[in-house]
Amino acid sequence: MENEKKSIEFFRYLEKIRASRNISQEIFTDDIVSMRQYRRYLNGESTVSHDALISLCNRIGLKLEYALLDFESDKLKETQEINHLYNSVVNYDFSDAKEQLKKINRNSLIDNSNRLLFDHISNLILLFNKKNTIEQTFEKTKKLINLETTIENTTFTNTELLILISLFQFDNCKNLDLIAIKLKGYINNEIKIISGHNIKTVVLVLQQLSKYYGSNSHFSEVIACCDTAIKYSNKMFSFYLLEYLYFYKALAYYELQNQSNLEDSLYHCYVALEISNNNQKKRKIANLIKDYIKIDLDKFIKAYYINNS
Numbered sequence: 365m366e367n368e369k370k371s372i373e374f375f376r377y378l379e380k381i382r383a384s385r386n387i388s389q390e391i392f393t394d395d396i397v398s399m400r401q402y403r404r405y406l407n408g409e410s411t412v413s414h415d416a417l418i419s420l421c422n423r424i425g426l427k428l429e430y431a432l433l434d435f436e437s438d439k440l441k442e443t444q445e446i447n448h449l450y451n452s453v454v455n456y457d458f459s460d461a462k463e464q465l466k467k468i469n470r471n472s473l474i475d476n477s478n479r480l481l482f483d484h485i486s487n488l489i490l491l492f493n494k495k496n497t498i499e500q501t502f503e504k505t506k507k508l509i510n511l512e513t514t515i516e517n518t519t520f521t522n523t524e525l526l527i528l529i530s531l532f533q534f535d536n537c538k539n540l541d542l543i544a545i546k547l548k549g550y551i552n553n554e555i556k557i558i559s560g561h562n563i564k565t566v567v568l569v570l571q572q573l574s575k576y577y578g579s580n581s582h583f584s585e586v587i588a589c590c591d592t593a594i595k596y597s598n599k600m601f602s603f604y605l606l607e608y609l610y611f612y613k614a615l616a617y618y619e620l621q622n623q624s625n626l627e628d629s630l631y632h633c634y635v636a637l638e639i640s641n642n643n644q645k646k647r648k649i650a651n652l653i654k655d656y657i658k659i660d661l662d663k664f665i666k667a668y669y670i671n672n673s
Contacts, residue, residue: 369476372408376474377435379406381424392423439475446478446485450526451564451604453488456644461489477523483508484527502534515539515546519556522565529572544576551592563600567593571605574612583616590616606636611649618657626657627668634665 382392393402396419397412404410412420421431445468452461470486473479487504490496496504505511509527514520520528528546531537547569550557557565570593577585590609597606610633617626630653637646650661 367411368408371405371412373439373474373476374432374435375406375412377438378420378424378431380438380472380474381426381431385424387424392420396420396423435474439478442473442475442478446473446481447564450481450485453485453492454568455605455642456492456648457642458492458644477521480508481523481526484523484530488530498534502531502537505530505534511539515542520546520550522557522562525550525557525565525569529568532572532576540576544573547573563596563602564604566596567602567604567609570596571608571612574609578612578615581619583619586612586616603636603639607633607640607645607649610636611652614653615656627664630657630659630661630664631668634661 382389389399389402393399397405397416401410405412418428421428426434445464449461449464449468452458452464468482470479470482473482484505487496487501487508491498491501505527509524511531514524514528517524525547528543531543532540537543550569551566551573570589574586574589574593577583577589590613593609594606596602597604597609610629614626614629614633617623617629633649633653637649640646653659653661
């Protein structure tokens with residue numbers, strides 16, 4: 365299965381190079397393989413011989429070893445672009461997401477995981493733009509990763525993990541408890557993620573776990589998850605999701621009626637928002653604080669500085 369996946373991806377790469385050099389498929393395959401056989405390679409239905417692969421690479425002016433290196437480099441660049449787009453969308457930075465979408469053509473994506481994440485991002489954009497309902501998005505998300513089967517796995521790809529995390533926003537998902545257990549297993553190194561322990565993924569998992577525990581009134585778990593994520597972020601000099609982590613901490617302390625820690629968390633939330641320099645995010649979190657904690661963030665900060673000067 366993995367070899368088949370790699371073969372499909374490599375032929376997508378060859379197609380991308382072929383098209384960029386304005387070489388037709390007929391000329392590209394002439395005297396090497398038939399068009400029918402070439403389409404079988406593109407679909408992963410047949411294994412290409414080493415000699416044919418060398419000839420196809422030579423036809424577009426590349427040695428096989430250089431093509432393989434460039435293929436991996438292209439996949440890495442592509443992954444960085446898709447991750448950038450994903451982070452823009454989940455952080456409600458839609459102006460940046462719009463710019464990123466101009467650069468990305470779904471059909472030109474080489475990596476299967478990147479295609480999967482792009483489809484997920486597209487579903488989220490439709491939801492956030494109110495073109496799809498939560499129910500429609502939930503059903504699309506379930507089908508995207510074949511949820512009933514995937515949830516039983518003990519190994520996930522990074523993309524599968526990101527999509528599982530997104531299910532926490534759907535109250536009608538009956539698998540949330542099991543997903544929470546899987547995510548906690550990831551943090552505790554009991555669940556294997558193929559792409560490794562990426563710092564942003566770790567922080568995102570902890571942020572979503574804290575949100576889930578909060579919705580179930582497990583406020584000590586909220587604080588523990590947020591503190592662990594903040595510790596990770598500080599260690600890696602990352603500001604990723606800090607404003608949300610401090611907001612969830614503040615909300616937990618509000619429910620626990622711990623005023624001093626509530627104020628400290630709100631102050632750090634404000635600082636993180638200032639660092640993010642994202643006005644849309646500032647308004648969103650300020651409104652959440654006003655709705656859930658009954659505090660006007662701007663007025664609170666003015667009073668906080670006066671009282672602590």
